[in-house]
Amino acid sequence: MTPANFDFHCHSVVSDGLLPPHEVARRAAANGVDLWALTDHDDIGGLDEARAVAEEVGMGYVTGVEISIEWKGVPIHIVGLGFDDKDPALRGGLDELRIGRLERARRMGDALAAIGIPGAYEGALCFATNPSLISRAHFARYLVSIGIARDVSSVFQHYLTPGKPGYVDHRWATLEEAIGWITAAGGVPVVAHPGRYKMSGAEMRHFLDDFKELGGQGVEVTCGSHSPDHVMHFARLARHYAFHASRGSDFHGPVESYVDLGKLPQLPEDLKPIWRMIL
Numbered sequence: 001m002t003p004a005n006f007d008f009h010c011h012s013v014v015s016d017g018l019l020p021p022h023e024v025a026r027r028a029a030a031n032g033v034d035l036w037a038l039t040d041h042d043d044i045g046g047l048d049e050a051r052a053v054a055e056e057v058g059m060g061y062v063t064g065v066e067i068s069i070e071w072k073g074v075p076i077h078i079v080g081l082g083f084d085d086k087d088p089a090l091r092g093g094l095d096e097l098r099i100g101r102l103e104r105a106r107r108m109g110d111a112l113a114a115i116g117i118p119g120a121y122e123g124a125l126c127f128a129t130n131p132s133l134i135s136r137a138h139f140a141r142y143l144v145s146i147g148i149a150r151d152v153s154s155v156f157q158h159y160l161t162p163g164k165p166g167y168v169d170h171r172w173a174t175l176e177e178a179i180g181w182i183t184a185a186g187g188v189p190v191v192a193h194p195g196r197y198k199m200s201g202a203e204m205r206h207f208l209d210d211f212k213e214l215g216g217q218g219v220e221v222t223c224g225s226h227s228p229d230h231v232m233h234f235a236r237l238a239r240h241y242a243f244h245a246s247r248g249s250d251f252h253g254p255v256e257s258y259v260d261l262g263k264l265p266q267l268p269e270d271l272k273p274i275w276r277m278i279l
């Protein structure tokens with residue numbers, strides 16, 4: 001199979017997306033996606049449903065997850081693709097990450113209470129379909145619902161980003177752990193939306209050196225949060241490092257996303273698409 005429209009990055013209510021996995025799958029297919037992965041944050045609980053619907057509608061499917069890590073103090077996301085979703089080490093690692101999220105969420109609730117916004121932890125939980133996966137996005141939706149700000153992005157800007165009162169430091173997985181879990185489960189590690197990280201060019205190259213040395217194999221070149229300049233820049237880095245290139249909308253829901261499923265520009269033609277490592 002040579003896919004014409006693959007989308008390897010999106011979310012369901014199993015993490016901080018707004019639609020259940022079956023609706024994300026149907027929307028991807030309706031938008032013309034022919035090879036698809038659901039990549040919820042730190043949880044693979046939606047994959048059985050995702051696979052079943054993909055099979056039903058005749059859409060190509062690979063397993064996916066977006067793992068939260070920290071590298072030299074910078075929070076980074078690593079997408080894993082095409083792994084064995086029954087692998088116990090991967091599942092155990094994700095279990096630990098979700099436990100850490102709950103503890104972080106309680107501290108976020110305390111930090112917001114300290115500036116006069118009580119009950120945010122409980123409020124955010126009400127917005128989380130999966131109570132074991134609580135994200136800043138759920139806090140943001142709760143804070144909008146009580147009128148703290150007009151939309152999710154202004155909540156992030158004023159409350160939930162580094163230096164702002166609802167932001168707390170957190171220890172995520174390490175780069176080595178995330179790559180180890182994915183590769184031991186037979187999967188392919190990919191750097192998610194590299195254009196989003198607050199890093200200098202030299203830091204990004206240092207990070208990509210480490211990523212490659214530890215077994216990383218791909219970078220998202222075309223993705224929902226990349227400008228045309230980002231696409232050119234990360235295409236160059238993909239060539240330099242001989243990484244395969246991925247393409248993913250990072251769709252979270254009809255209102256909160258930059259781009260819809262399958263509606264991304266194509267990858268630059270000379271790059272090696274990541275699906276070649278999986279199919």
Ligand code: AMP
Pocket residue numbers: 016041068134135136137152153156157252
């Ligand atoms: P967390 O993994 O809990 O720290 O939450 C990160 C998630 O919040 C991301 O995956 C996005 O879905 C969302 N997010 C992060 N920054 C923003 C922003 N500036 N505006 C809207 N959503 C954001």
Ligand code: MN
Pocket residue numbers: 011016017041137252
């Ligand atoms: Mn998200």
Ligand code: MN
Pocket residue numbers: 066077192193
């Ligand atoms: Mn991400």
Ligand code: MN
Pocket residue numbers: 009010011066250
């Ligand atoms: Mn994502």
